[in-house]
Amino acid sequence: MSRQYDPYENVVAVMEEAMNIGGIDKRMFEIIKNPQRETKVYLPVEMDDGSVKVFEGYRVQHSNIRGPFKGGIRYHKDVSLNEVKALATWMSLKCAVANIPFGGAKGGIKVDPATLSRRELCALTRRYTYAIEPIIGADTDIPAPDVNTNAQIMTWVLDTYSQLKGKPCPGVVTGKPLELGGSKGRPSATGRGVVISTKLLLAEDGKALEGTKVAIQGCGNVGGNTARIFGHRGAVVVAISDVSGGIYKETGLDADKVTAYVEAGGLLADYREDGVTHISNTDILTCDCDVLVPAALENQITKEVAEKLKCSYIVEGANGPTAADADPILAERGIKLVPDIFANSGGVIVSYFEWVQNIQEMTWEKPQVNEMLETIMTKAFGEIVEESKKSHCTLRMAAYIIALKRLIHTEEIKGIFP
Numbered sequence: 001m002s003r004q005y006d007p008y009e010n011v012v013a014v015m016e017e018a019m020n021i022g023g024i025d026k027r028m029f030e031i032i033k034n035p036q037r038e039t040k041v042y043l044p045v046e047m048d049d050g051s052v053k054v055f056e057g058y059r060v061q062h063s064n065i066r067g068p069f070k071g072g073i074r075y076h077k078d079v080s081l082n083e084v085k086a087l088a089t090w091m092s093l094k095c096a097v098a099n100i101p102f103g104g105a106k107g108g109i110k111v112d113p114a115t116l117s118r119r120e121l122c123a124l125t126r127r128y129t130y131a132i133e134p135i136i137g138a139d140t141d142i143p144a145p146d147v148n149t150n151a152q153i154m155t156w157v158l159d160t161y162s163q164l165k166g167k168p169c170p171g172v173v174t175g176k177p178l179e180l181g182g183s184k185g186r187p188s189a190t191g192r193g194v195v196i197s198t199k200l201l202l203a204e205d206g207k208a209l210e211g212t213k214v215a216i217q218g219c220g221n222v223g224g225n226t227a228r229i230f231g232h233r234g235a236v237v238v239a240i241s242d243v244s245g246g247i248y249k250e251t252g253l254d255a256d257k258v259t260a261y262v263e264a265g266g267l268l269a270d271y272r273e274d275g276v277t278h279i280s281n282t283d284i285l286t287c288d289c290d291v292l293v294p295a296a297l298e299n300q301i302t303k304e305v306a307e308k309l310k311c312s313y314i315v316e317g318a319n320g321p322t323a324a325d326a327d328p329i330l331a332e333r334g335i336k337l338v339p340d341i342f343a344n345s346g347g348v349i350v351s352y353f354e355w356v357q358n359i360q361e362m363t364w365e366k367p368q369v370n371e372m373l374e375t376i377m378t379k380a381f382g383e384i385v386e387e388s389k390k391s392h393c394t395l396r397m398a399a400y401i402i403a404l405k406r407l408i409h410t411e412e413i414k415g416i417f418p
């Protein structure tokens with residue numbers, strides 16, 4: 001059995017290994033591994049039945065050496081400080097790999113939002129924003145959506161913050177609606193980035209997306225958009241899941257139809273179609289496919305799962321879906337993996353475009369956004385492949401080496417060791 005999984009220990013272990021492989025100055029490790037600031041807040045909310053509940057929230061600001069803190073806000077019943085610390089660390093690494101001028105942060109509230117009414121959700125979000133207002137801002141820390149948060153939640157964050165400041169502050173969040181300064185292409189950007197990553201990975205082996213069989217765990221912002229874009233690009237989406245379970249169809253699902261069903265509030269456990277079989281969220285990982293895209297939560301590909309995978313490629317849509325001790329098994333088995341800190345960076349890259357548009361008070365068209373996203377990701381992927389050849393290591397290690405070197409270089413030129 002794998003030992004108890006801790007996402008923060010996981011990211012620290014991977015960073016340590018990358019420092020060794022990349023020959024990076026160990027003195028910097030203590031600085032990079034610890035976040036700059038951890039904020040914990042208690043959020044009282046008057047519930048619809050008149051009772052008062054106090055929710056726990058966090059904002060962890062890992063690093064702002066390369067630019068303002070940046071990262072999403074997660075609402076989930078299992079949110080913990082160590083999870084948010086790991087997610088914040090991944091953001092710093094992700095922005096460094098993409099070479100965009102942001103640091104890393106993440107926020108979270110320990111809550112199952114499905115149990116709240118719309119009014120309660122709004123009150124909780126406004127209370128959280130009020131609590132973290134002193135440490136966020138367009139040039140300090142810019143939140144965005146993550147698991148169970150969306151453009152509506154970003155609107156409430158933006159509105160609360162703007163009311164406190166007495167003026168509209170569109171640049172304080174990204175992933176907001178177009179009407180409030182959101183960017184065209186942001187809702188689908190993470191999924192688009194996952195598809196770009198897959199295309200680049202397959203091309204390394206002389207393969208194309210067309211006809212490639214893909215299984216996707218998760219059908220939310222990342223999984224759903226990934227499925228749709230794969231479908232439009234000729235890949236065959238054989239399986240997809242949500243929290244209720246997964247569906248599998250050997251000849252391929254109609255991704256537009258399935259995602260529309262989920263968006264309308266349907267559960268995949270209740271989905272019915274000829275040729276579709278129902279599978280569990282564990283079985284989806286080990287189903288027969290060429291490319292596996294975990295796009296839900298952390299720690300899905302454990303050591304045990306890694307032994308049973310049938311795919312040839314993994315493209316990490318989620319943050320931290322693979323446990324550190326599963327990576328050597330994947331390498332031994334010749335399963336090539338594009339790491340989260342690159343594969344799901346499409347979201348933050350287009351968030352960066354959104355932020356730039358807000359500062360410039362301009363709007364860009366979707367083709368421009370998509371083209372610039374592809375340009376940045378193609379360049380970053382080339383750098384990762386080159387580093388992996390130079391250091392004889394996996395793409396994950398190569399991406400970490402690049403990110404850590406960029407972070408440390410910035411620390412050094414700013415004079416951390418005078």
Ligand SMILES: NC(=O)C1=CN([C@@H]2O[C@H](COP(=O)(O)OP(=O)(O)OC[C@H]3O[C@@H](n4cnc5c(N)ncnc54)[C@H](OP(=O)(O)O)[C@@H]3O)[C@@H](O)[C@H]2O)C=CC1
Pocket residue numbers: 145146147148149190217218219220221222223241242243244281295296297298317318319320344345347348
């Ligand atoms: N949104 C973004 O722009 C970015 C997100 N990410 C990462 O991608 C991942 C998914 O985020 P996002 O799509 O935004 O989140 P969403 O909340 O939009 O979607 C999450 C999906 O995962 C499903 N899910 C939840 N729990 C489980 C479980 N235990 N097993 C299987 N599936 C489950 C959900 O099902 P249900 O809806 O039925 O609960 C839903 O389909 C996270 O790791 C996030 O950090 C990374 C980069 C950017």
Ligand SMILES: O=C(O)CCC(=O)C(=O)O
Pocket residue numbers: 070071072073091094142143144145146174175319344345347348349351
């Ligand atoms: O768009 C962003 O700023 C961050 C998205 C995010 O939370 C992530 O990449 O994990």
